[in-house]
Structure formats: C-alpha cells, structure tokens
Amino acid sequence: MSVLVLRAKQLLTLAGERPAVGEDLFAPMKKLENAALVVRDGLVADVLSRGNERWPAGAQTRDLGEVCLAPACVNAHTHLQLSHLRGRTVWRKGFVAWITNLIPLLAEPVDADAIEDACADVAAAGTGYVGDISGSLQNGLALTDKSCREAGLNARHFCEWFGFASSASDAKSPWPARCREDITDNPDLQARCAPAAHALYSTAPETLRAARRHCAQTGSVFTFHLAESPEETQLLTTGEGLLRDVYEGRVLPENWRAPGLRPLDYAEQLQLLGTGVLAVHGVQLRHKEIRRLAESGTALCLCPRSNYNLGLGDPPVNDLLENGVLLCLGTDSLASNADLDVRREALALREEMDVPPEALIRMLTINGAAALGIENAGQLAPGFPAAFCALPPALTL
C-alpha cells in the first residue's frame, strides 16, 4: 500500500461542506497553514498540520512549496470536441457573427490530437472533473472519453440533441445520432453519459422534453444552454432577428412558430427546470427570473470569459449570488475562449465583479461537483480522491 505525504503552505479542504447558495457561499472557509495531505492509494487518508503525531513514519514526502491547495476544480461546461477551432472563430462581434462563422467549421472531422492536447491542458490547469458537451461532431464521444481518461479527467459527457428534424431511429433512442454508435453496446461509457439538448431555439420542444424526462428517470443531470444572447430572447419572443436569418431554412422548420416567451418562461413551460438540471450561461436573466430559477433548484454554470469574448455582456452575477442560485463555472469551448483553465473564469469574476474568493472557490469545487452529479468530489476529506489544484494568488484567502 503506497503512502504519500504532500506538504503545502496552505490547504483548503472544504471538508464537511455541502453545495452552497446565497449567504453560505460567502461563509468563512477553514484554512490550514503548513499542512499536509496523507494520500493512500489515490485517496485522502488524513489531513495534518506539521508536527502532528499522526504523521506516518517512513512515508514518502513531497513538498509542494508556497502554494495554497484546494480540491481539484470542476469545469462544468466545455466542448472538448471543438478544440481544433482555437483562434478560428470571430469574437467581439456578437453571437450571430460568431455562430455564422462557426457553422461551416462544424463540418470538419473530429481532430483527435486537438482533443488530446486540450484534455492534457485542462488536467494541467488543476481541473479534475469536466462536464463536456458531446455530439457536435460525428463519433467524437468515444475519442473524447478516451482522451479524458488518459489525462486523468473524470468526465460527464452530455450528448447533445440539436435541431428539429427527427428520424424514426431518433424516436427510438435517447441518444442523438452522432453519439449513438459510440455508446451502443458500451455500458461502461454510457454510465458517464446523459442526453442533453443544445438550446430552446435550436432544438425541437418534444426533443427537449424527452431528454429532460430521460435524465430524470435515470437520475442523470440534464443540461442545456439558456438565456445566452439577446438574439435568443428576440427569436423566442418575436420570431424575428439576426438569429432567425441565420437559422431560417437551415435549422428552423418551415412551419416554426416562436413560442412568444422569454427563455426562462419557455423553459418552465416545457418543464425543463428543477433539481438535477444544469442550465448554462443565464446572461440575459432578469431579477424575477433569477428568483424563479433559484426556487426551481436548477443549477447554473457561468462562462463569463466566453460571454465577454462573444460580446454578450456580463451575466448578472451579483443578483445570482444573492438570490440563491446554485452556481458553478465553466470555460465553454476553445471556439469562444482562449484556454480551458476554469480558474481563470473565477479570476475574471474576482477582478471584474469583486466576487469574494470564498464564493469562487466553492463554485469551482463543491458546487461544480454537485451540478455535475459527481459524488465524492469537491472536498479533500478522508475517503475522497486526492485530486487537488493550486489556487492562483488572487483566489487565496
């Protein structure tokens, strides 16, 4: 049995904490100085201060130096399959310019090397867990899963339905066509997957509802992009706008009618919200909608750098923090972000909106684990995986 002692100047274990919302996000956090993690077979066996009599005799010790360690981060929203698009999309010109530029690029084949490199970068950035959107490209799921495992990332794959057309085989399967081949006859991979949907304006309402129902029945997390751009709100409320022009004849069916509702109202009408649901973005949410989102128990993943890069504005972070939404963080893809280091999402919120480190560390760890439905993550308590990250100085307490 191998025992390793990891020493660090500071250690935040979050031991005993539960996912935090509202005031609990800001609660003081216990910090250990000159601390050590005793790791046995990959699990935390003990947490010690220097000189403690429980220090295991003869254990191999590694000094990690002047760092503050926290549980490994959770990147709750990525699109690893789009990693080959780094630097190839149009930024700061609005959502429609970005998506217009993106659509033809999605015809390119899956790029195994780009996915592998991205997974290695994610792991090197202190992330242990990812919620990854799959299904953007044909047969990318098994490849992405393999790269995640090789990089030591614990992945939840969200197999995304997109579009309004539905074939007979679609009707029979909970899995979208692009993931189906990879997942069939692979129960091991299937256990890490859940059906998901792209967005309210891009996916048929019956498909959205079916995916949500399947997730509720199987106890898996259902995720979708919600209230990301002003054009989304415009399309859903009026049926008009630049997004209509791009999707007309390409995604939207001829007889498509706008529901005439704002995104949150429409998501409620389709019964998509609730505990076990992870909505992504929420940039366009208004105060009363935020209250309803919180009451529904829906988790929300913020991707502030992606929102900035696309020119969508800032998510209403203070309102979300104050009104009890279960918040976590994600980078989104390399098609809308410069890197996949989720700690930099926290740094952006620290620097731009003065969000306190306690809240950000909880969003990065224990809340992200809860949002992805991953038990045994987000803490460095005995029995938990010894998966940790070094916090950037601006996030230390």
Ligand SMILES: [Zn+2]
């Ligand atoms: Zn996304």
